[in-house]
Amino acid sequence: MPKTKIRAVAATGNLSTGFREESLVRAVEQGASFVGCDAGTTDSGPYYLGSGKPRGPREGVKRNLRLVLREALKAGIPVIVGSAGHAGGRPHLEWTLEIVRELAREHDWHFKLAAIDSEIDKDVLADAFNRGEITPLSPAPPLDDRAIRHAERFVAMMGIEPIQQALTAGAQVVIGGRCSDLAIYAALPVLREIPKSVAFHAGKILECGAASAAQRLYPDCMVAELDQDGFTVEPPNPAIRCTPQSVAAHALYENADPYRLVESGGDLDTTDAKYEAVGESAVRVTGSRFTPSNKYTVRIEGATLVGYRSIVIAGIRDPLVLRQLDTFLSTLRPVIERKVSDSMKLSADAYSLNFRVYGRNGTLGDLEQVSEAGHEVGLIIDVVAATQSVAADIIPIASHTGLHHPIPEHEGLISNLAYPFSPGGIDAGPVYSFCINHVWELTEPCKPFATKMEVL
Amino acid sequence: MRELWQFTKLIRSKNAGPFELTFDIMFKSRESFNDVLKSEALTPKAIARLYRVDVKQVKFFVVEQLLTIKISIPRRVFSGDVGDTDIYGGQFHSPLVRLPVKD
Numbered sequence: 105m106p107k108t109k110i111r112a113v114a115a116t117g118n119l120s121t122g123f124r125e126e127s128l129v130r131a132v133e134q135g136a137s138f139v140g141c142d143a144g145t146t147d148s149g150p151y152y153l154g155s156g157k158p159r160g161p162r163e164g165v166k167r168n169l170r171l172v173l174r175e176a177l178k179a180g181i182p183v184i185v186g187s188a189g190h191a192g193g194r195p196h197l198e199w200t201l202e203i204v205r206e207l208a209r210e211h212d213w214h215f216k217l218a219a220i221d222s223e224i225d226k227d228v229l230a231d232a233f234n235r236g237e238i239t240p241l242s243p244a245p246p247l248d249d250r251a252i253r254h255a256e257r258f259v260a261m262m263g264i265e266p267i268q269q270a271l272t273a274g275a276q277v278v279i280g281g282r283c284s285d286l287a288i289y290a291a292l293p294v295l296r297e298i299p300k301s302v303a304f305h306a307g308k309i310l311e312c313g314a315a316s317a318a319q320r321l322y323p324d325c326m327v328a329e330l331d332q333d334g335f336t337v338e339p340p341n342p343a344i345r346c347t348p349q350s351v352a353a354h355a356l357y358e359n360a361d362p363y364r365l366v367e368s369g370g371d372l373d374t375t376d377a378k379y380e381a382v383g384e385s386a387v388r389v390t391g392s393r394f395t396p397s398n399k400y401t402v403r404i405e406g407a408t409l410v411g412y413r414s415i416v417i418a419g420i421r422d423p424l425v426l427r428q429l430d431t432f433l434s435t436l437r438p439v440i441e442r443k444v445s446d447s448m449k450l451s452a453d454a455y456s457l458n459f460r461v462y463g464r465n466g467t468l469g470d471l472e473q474v475s476e477a478g479h480e481v482g483l484i485i486d487v488v489a490a491t492q493s494v495a496a497d498i499i500p501i502a503s504h505t506g507l508h509h510p511i512p513e514h515e516g517l518i519s520n521l522a523y524p525f526s527p528g529g530i531d532a533g534p535v536y537s538f539c540i541n542h543v544w545e546l547t548e549p550c551k552p553f554a555t556k557m558e559v560l
Numbered sequence: 561m562r563e564l565w566q567f568t569k570l571i572r573s574k575n576a577g578p579f580e581l582t583f584d585i586m587f588k589s590r591e592s593f594n595d596v597l598k599s600e601a602l603t604p605k606a607i608a609r610l611y612r613v614d615v616k617q618v619k620f621f622v623v624e625q626l627l628t629i630k631i632s633i634p635r636r637v638f639s640g641d642v643g644d645t646d647i648y649g650g651q652f653h654s655p656l657v658r659l660p661v662k663d
Contacts, residue, residue, distance in 0.1 A: 146575075146577060146578050146639070147575055147639075147647075147648055148647060148648070149578075149639055149640030149644075149647040150578070150639070150640040151640065241579075242634070243579050243580075243634040243635070243638075244579070245638070349626070352625065352626055353584075353586065353626055353628070356584050356623070356626070356628065356630055357574070357584070358574050358575065358576055358582065359576055359582065360576040360577075360580050360582050360619060360632035361619065361621070361632070362621050362623050362628075362630045363621070410641075410642060411642075456642050456643075458642070458643060460645070466645065467645055467646060467651050467654070468645065468651070468652070468654065468655070469637075469643070469645050470612070471610070471611060471612065471652075471655065473610075473655060488642050535642060536640065537638065537640060537641050537642070538578045538579070538638055538639065538640060538641075541577070541578070541579045
């Protein structure tokens, strides 16, 4: 029976948000096996994946990477970063690698760096689709060969295997493209014979850094010590405490199912997990199970360009307009559409025109049940069209039409919308949509993930 | 008649990926947990009605150990789509906060 204990350090929940320097120093000094950090999510929408832009701030990511690398290199332990640059595509990975290289140059650090590319070329994905290897989850947008070729970018979410391969090849710093949050923390322990049930459950608790604490005062580090039977999670910062309740509750966060997490290679089942307090601030977790799956699949993420957005923000305060707001807006729409058609020769189906009314149902849309309106509302006229210049041209038509749109109680020309800015229109840039919620069945877990080694 | 928030210590919603929403409703005590379960204010049917989804699409979990009810539903508008109002899904829990609970 192997006696290995692994101490996994999560630097923080997201590489761009940060942590206390003294927490990381203490966590590594207490004897760490590796430092991991998640750098991405789909939570902030499809823009980052679609555009290829990373989410910064770059200086923040650089500060956090500098501290992680400094401490890990001093201790001679690996660093594992997953979902680089927020979306984990090729430009996001390259952006992160450039920061790592810059730090190595500035500090005269030398190490073996592995970069794991998780971007999937459209031809490769289309071929896999046509071979029947891509199957939908629920709910999923419709997908066909054309939709794949029309999309901007796809990434596959790697499991533990590509990270393990990089570590086995001697990488000290592993920067991964899109990656399962849990795999960042499970890869090395599983390589050192920690059971997957323990490693993946610890990964779930670690992936948000200090979020599994009773009160997350600020983003910070978290540590788990893993052995054959379970793991003990403890914040290195003495101001933060974990309780059995807080750790168990974190297993629910952002998962559709409280007991079952589907990972590449199998399912983590926490139905019978036990959470016990150890001392003041640590929690011992045992009893989860891992059931290997028959097929090895990876989740695919992709984004398609939908158009370009321009908006204008206005306030409405006149009680006579407010009491007939639905009619005001529903009669305004065809007047705008007519003017756009007359002056730009654009039919209404060539763009989207959306009135977002804050103070009425701006947040919940048609799910809003409260009907009483306040003394004012905020209106966003939201236009998405095929190009930025078309969207930008529709905005003054819409805003000027809205400004003077009449109501029966006021005779003569009236101004019904209060615009706070000049110019009123704001170009919000390209708009993408997530175009795939499917998994790809692989014969070999590392196959789509090309790894490049580099000696710095 | 009381409202759901009077029984709970946390009512939250969040994306579970871009295509699903998940709600965590954590109760103050076993008593309030049992009261709400008994009242049938929170059922798959009630969620289906509030969020305009098919009742068969509502995943409903009673997590005894944590005195929590967890519910997941598909997003009718996927995160970031042109008509989306809440990219993170963080305010979709609001209709639940003042949900009437029969004593």
